[in-house]
Amino acid sequence: MSNRIAPKLLAEFIGTFGFVFIGAGTAAVVGEGVGMPGIVAIAFAHGLAIMAFAFAYGSVSGGHFNPAVTVGVLAAGAMSVGEAIGYIVSQFIGGIVGALFLSAVLGGAETGLGTPALAQNLALGATTLTITPAAGFMIEAVLGFFLVTVVLSTAVAGRAGSVAPLAIGMTLTFNILMGGALTGAPFNPARALGPMVATGNFSDAWLYLTAPIVGAIVAAILHTGLVRLAQERTAAAEPDRIIRTPAE
Numbered sequence: 001m002s003n004r005i006a007p008k009l010l011a012e013f014i015g016t017f018g019f020v021f022i023g024a025g026t027a028a029v030v031g032e033g034v035g036m037p038g039i040v041a042i043a044f045a046h047g048l049a050i051m052a053f054a055f056a057y058g059s060v061s062g063g064h065f066n067p068a069v070t071v072g073v074l075a076a077g078a079m080s081v082g083e084a085i086g087y088i089v090s091q092f093i094g095g096i097v098g099a100l101f102l103s104a105v106l107g108g109a110e111t112g113l114g115t116p117a118l119a120q121n122l123a124l125g126a127t128t129l130t131i132t133p134a135a136g137f138m139i140e141a142v143l144g145f146f147l148v149t150v151v152l153s154t155a156v157a158g159r160a161g162s163v164a165p166l167a168i169g170m171t172l173t174f175n176i177l178m179g180g181a182l183t184g185a186p187f188n189p190a191r192a193l194g195p196m197v198a199t200g201n202f203s204d205a206w207l208y209l210t211a212p213i214v215g216a217i218v219a220a221i222l223h224t225g226l227v228r229l230a231q232e233r234t235a236a237a238e239p240d241r242i243i244r245t246p247a248e
Contacts, residue, residue, distance in 0.1 A: 015061075095194030122181060
């Protein structure tokens with residue numbers, strides 16, 4: 001391992017470890033069936049955690065802490081395949097270690113450790129709602145799309161400068177406010193897999209591992225297309241500027 005990649009992988013490991021420990025830990029402590037106040041607490045715990053670690057390690061590794069984000073950045077051409085693989089491995093290890101540490105602190109898997117699950121008979125007014133795997137896949141893919149779009153448009157493109165972590169944390173928060181009661185809203189394969197390994201509950205694991213990746217790839221394709229379109233417009237405008245510039 002080169003001296004250049006080692007700090008990045010360590011940053012991704014620590015950030016993902018902390019994110020899972022805080023985010024999944026809050027979900028475990030709050031528990032299930034607590035309604036909107038509980039969802040709000042869980043959403044802010046995840047959002048503030050990712051914002052804090054992104055501020056701390058953004059200058060080191062970019063602060064991905066999510067395999068879907070890394071895949072999106074790779075698909076957008078902003079990192080190499082080898083580096084992306086290293087990031088993803090570090091993120092999965094960090095997520096699993098974070099969940100195992102959380103399990104040791106909370107005394108086992110009885111709390112669920114924030115393992116995501118599709119809603120069953122969720123009360124919505126006078127009716128109830130059950131999220132099917134197909135609906136859950138679409139929700140997780142869309143939430144992953146939103147997150148990666150914000151990451152690419154702020155942190156990667158550099159448009160938001162030093163406040164990019166704030167935008168990313170806000171996106172995580174409103175994503176969970178919307179989807180937390182429906183799918184658990186991890187939209188992060190490492191955040192989903194860690195508690196699954198610690199509890200031995202792999203229900204719908206395929207959904208939580210693949211849906212955010214699909215959303216990330218779509219986000220990267222659209223981001224790349226928009227960037228190229230903007231460049232083409234700028235290039236097309238340049239001749240007009242040259243013609244309109246008075247000769248000296």
